[in-house]
Amino acid sequence: MRFSRTSTALGVMAIAALALAGCGGGMDGGDPASSDPNKIIMAYSNEPQNPLLPANTNENFGARVVELLFEGLRAYDSSGKPVNVLAESIETPDAQNWTIKVRRGTKFTNGEEVTAKTFVDAWNFAALSTNLQKNASFFESIEGYDEVSAVQPSTDAAGKITSIPAPTAEKMSGLVLKDDSTISVKLAQPEADWSLRLGYSAFYPLPSGALKDPKAFGENPVGNGPYKMAKEGAWVHDESISLVKNDAYDGPRKAKNGGVTFKFYTDPRPAYTDLQSDNLDVSDVLPSNALKTYKSDFQGRNAAKPIALNAALVIPPYNPNFQGDAGVLRRQALSHAINREEICKVVFNDARTPATDFTAPVLDGFSDKIPGNEVLKFDPAKARDLWAQAEKIKPYDSSKPLLIASNTDGGNQEWVGAVVNGFKNNLGIPAEIQPFARFAEVLDLRASQSLPGLAHTAWQGDYPSLYNFLGPVWKTGASANFEKFSYPEFDQLLQEGLAARETSEANAKFNKAQEVLFKELPGLPLWYNSLPIVWSNNVTSAETGWNGAILYYNISAK
């Protein structure tokens, strides 16, 4: 889960999730007589930022490779519904103790069998802090994670870190290998939606060789997925990664092409020209200036499907203008002063849809009728009225303009400008964009609670669950809750949702928790994204999964 810097290759961060063949519908199969099932598809990518170990891959360009190389216990179909793949069954009597039966008979491409042990070893490897795996925190719910992760560093009086504590255990006590096909998992506390995350790439199995020499494995990974590395050294750094079909793979994502070669581009513009001249077959990263022309440049060869992403503006609670009752009124006023409909239409050419909640429409349990969400409607008169009410409680300090921080490397200028104008024109307050060269700078200031104004965020789901959009972002002390918001009532409802037995019951609690957010309005939901993709004349068509990842295995050559 990351903030995505829209449209820059570097920044679009991500996810790893899988979608299943045959669930998407509407696939144009092409003419089977003329199609070549062995043709290699050329796809847009960039240099992965980490060695290709599933639990160390936390960004888009590594994730898309890892997802094709591995298969997990579960996968998400194109609507985001989890489906068992290597899991025969996942059962729990109380949402805390889980029993997972692993399907037998499948193999890694080096001939090693995929057993329960390959999962347990991989998870313990990923969680152990000395292995420095970037997705380690995905295992935090499992009992014994604290011992292997050594979370608390020792600090001196000045707060400087003096030593990094060694983990006190090698393995999570809650993760037990029962036999070759049974894993038992005990969570630190009940979590109804825990099994939803088992489709995420951090939970993939690893062959024994990976644990012996992770560094070498990360260069030449051996997996159990629909594709395998074309050869030793198929990852040519800064240039490309070549994958070929894994003929032994027997699962829902069987490849319809001979392989996928990911070509690396540091800039999406040359990729766009390569697509136009059929030197590249499919891309999910378009240059920002092509967002208005891609439909005519690629007539009949483009698609845009909503993805699980929620864009919002975060209002820092330490800004004195936004504290207390007056603060709540002012936050509501700001929300009413943003014309989401018009920005989505004019600036984004309908590639965004106005938000009606804090999650995303593709998720199970999503509702656009959460009480309190009328605060997201554009209503300048109401905005002025609320602002005037706030003035009576505590006058607004307008000596400094209201700032919206924005990284200039992300192509956000146009819409942030529109929002700023909305504040200026509808509320009559001074407002400005606060430009930053890089995304990391904004993040730094947010983490140290020293960003003076608003920041924009784009939360993308790792696994399709309402909780994944609420807990990590707005819960007290959560990893992405940089502004340190804390609403006990909200936390309580989330906890109740996690402890619920039924998904529907859990979702009802989560949506109830959203009502608290609408009342307090720590952030202003803006819109949901849809991700445009285009493809060349060499392939019949392409589509994306629930999270916007292209289903490469489903692309067939003409």
Added chain:
Amino acid sequence: MTRYMLRRLLQVIPVFIGTTLLVYYMVFALPGDPIAALFGDKKPPQSVIDALRAQYHLDEPFWVQYGIFLKNLFTFNLGNDFTQQPIAATLGRIFPVTAMLAIEALIIEALFGVAFGLFAGLHKGKLFDSTVLVMSLVVIAIPTFVLGFVLQVVIGVQLGWARPTVGANADWGTLILPAVVLGLGSFAYVLRLTRTSVIENMNADYVRTATAKGLSRPRVVMTHILRNSMIPVVTFLGADLGGLMGGAIITEGIFNVPGVGNKLYQAVLRGEGPTVVVIVSVLVVVFVVANLLVDLLYAWLDPRIRYEK
């Protein structure tokens, strides 16, 4: 001669320390924590962050970091970049590509620039001369990225004469289009320098003497006019080689060339101090060596020039 070269090479040391120190400091001063940026808002356990920070010495003060960098540099242990790739291997990949690109561009600009400039200078004021003068002004006035995009779309996409981008397996052939774009700006300068110089030398005493002696026209032009006109051109080309090696960021971006410029840009964006400084260090050496070669060429071009008293 040897003493001269030795002295020049010794000059590299202060230049080298000065540049690396400056560049290292600038990258160090970039706001934004590079390790935090690796994770975005999905924070890993603090222990992982601390271990990574220690691995890249980011927990040390500036002077210690710089000292470690120098020590590693002189022990040929360049370490890993933030993507866990050895920097030495990266250098081995990107420099040959950019060197090919720079040399190709240099050949294009030198060959065509000198030829056109010589012809224009010899026929001063004629139609060819005026046309070339205007055209070179136009070329200088158009920014590289405009030229790059236009040539890419016209030649690469619409006409389909060349691959619009380079990408993997760069070779002399695939690099022609970016080399033309890269060389075109300097080509105009070389042309104008050659032309002015040729016009000046045409009236020189030794040219008149040579003509009076009855030497053939080609011999007068090639040996006496052209060779003597080369000094400013060679000076320019020498400095340009360094610029072409390091300053091809825009062109490499447009044509997706996996070279120095592209890598440098990415490393700056990620705040990867060591990678940026290692690349810059190599560029410094390239610059210094190119300038030394230029100075040595002077003596060959003009025997009157001596290096030592």
